[in-house]
Amino acid sequence: MxxxxxxxxxxxxxxxxxxxxxxxxxxxxxxxxxxxxxxxxxxxxxxxxxxxxxxxxxxxxxxxxxxxxxxxxxxxxxxxQGFTKKLEISGVGYRAAVQGKVLQLSLGYSHEVNYPIPEGITIQTPRPIEILISGNDKQQVGQVAAEIREFRSPEPYKGKGVKYANEVIFRKEGKKK
Known part of the structure; x- marks a missing residue:
């Protein structure tokens, strides 16, 4: 049951x-x-x-x-009420900004990543290292958040990348001399 x-x-x-x-x-x-x-x-x-x-x-x-x-x-x-997902960006020079219907991400690549915002989704960047994704369809909000996180997943040594706000990144110890 x-x-x-x-x-x-x-x-x-x-x-x-x-x-x-x-x-x-x-x-x-x-x-x-x-x-x-x-x-x-x-x-x-x-x-x-x-x-x-x-x-x-x-x-x-x-x-x-x-x-x-x-x-x-x-x-x-x-x-x-709608649904909201919060992403955080960590890393030197990593930032996000919304320009019209495009989310511009600087994630340490030689180029900026431009992500077109789909219909039914609103993306806000209250701070350059914070992304708020909201909409009324839970599946679509989660899919957009996963696609943005996929551009630069957090790495385990320094924790640089895009992560969910409540996500815990297990850190690894680097090389030892």
């Missing part, structure tokens, strides 16, 4: 949730999001919110049960 899947997803005030066949649509103050769920689960609107249940007792249906409930909960959070 999925402990996560059993809980219904509450529909916040100002959000309308509809189910069209195999698609859940959530509309709220931050936009509209959709999720296509598998036919291994059933999704319906109940009195307490959106309820998810497996169609049968197979392992695949039970696996999809909790995942579907979490995806529907992410829709509700996305259209009301």
């Amino acid at each position: 999925s402990r996560i899947g059993k809980k219904p997803v509450a529909v916040p005030k100002g959000v309308t949730a509809t189910i069209n066949g195999q698609t859940v649509v959530a509309k709220g103050p931050k936009g509209e999001l959709t999720f296509d769920f598998t036919d291994l689960v059933t999704v319906k609107l109940g009195d307490t919110g959106v309820e998810v249940a497996p169609r049968d007792a197979s392992k695949q249906a039970r696996s999809a049960w909790g995942m579907t409930r979490t995806m529907v909960a992410n829709l509700m959070t996305g259209v009301t």
